[in-house]
Amino acid sequence: MESKKEKAKKQIPLRLSASLYQELAAWAEAEFRSVNGQIEYLLTECVRRRKKAGNAKGADQEP
Helix, strand or coil, X not given: CCCHHHHCCCCCCCCCXXXXXXXXXXXXXXXXXXXXXXXXXXXXXXXXXXXXXXXXXXXXXXX
C-alpha cells in the first residue's frame, strides 16, 4: 500500500520542442491519456526497465 508521501506529486517545469510535444500529444490521445499522464507513464516505464536491467546505480554510464 502506498503512503501519502508516495502518492504526492512533485510539480516540475518541463520544456519540450513543439515537434516532440505534438508527437507525445498524438501518442497520448491514441492511448487515452493526457500528455502529462503519458509523460509520467513513459518515465515510470523507463525507470522500471532500468531497475529490472540492474542499471539503477548508474552501471550504464561511462567512468
